[in-house]
């Protein structure tokens with residue numbers, strides 16, 4: 001059973017996760033457009049993961065007898081300066097999402113909503129991984145520079161990222 005306040009906050013988060021998916025889909029399209037297929041793959045996998053995050057929240061609201069309310073998804077940017085710009089924007093966005101998850105957790109604690117606290121735990125852990133991945137790629141981009149052979153090598157590496165559906169990762 002969710003309080004109205006918790007239900008609204010979870011619906012807000014559902015919208016943010018859908019926006020994340022939209023943002024990374026846009027970055028995937030841009031990467032294809034500028035001839036970086038490995039980056040396009042990485043962002044496409046990220047898009048699918050964000051859709052999974054959204055569906056986790058969607059299912060949880062339903063399971064708790066709440067009402068899912070879908071809101072307008074903001075238009076993401078479609079032009080980026082270069083690969084570094086995309087990853088800096090990705091990191092900044094993920095830091096915003098981390099803060100949003102922490103605020104949700106604070107609300108669940110305030111409301112003594114133990115079920116939602118347990119539910120959110122997965123997201124707290126996931127955000128550590130998300131920011132870690134972005135920081136790692138930014139560090140590589142800094143080392144390699146944003147063009148030439150270094151960028152080509154990073155593109156090859158990002159091409160190997162594979163999407164794992166939630167059922168297969170035991171979630």
Ligand code: OFO
Pocket residue numbers: 017020049050053093094097127130
């Ligand atoms: Fe859903 O973790 Fe990124 O936004």
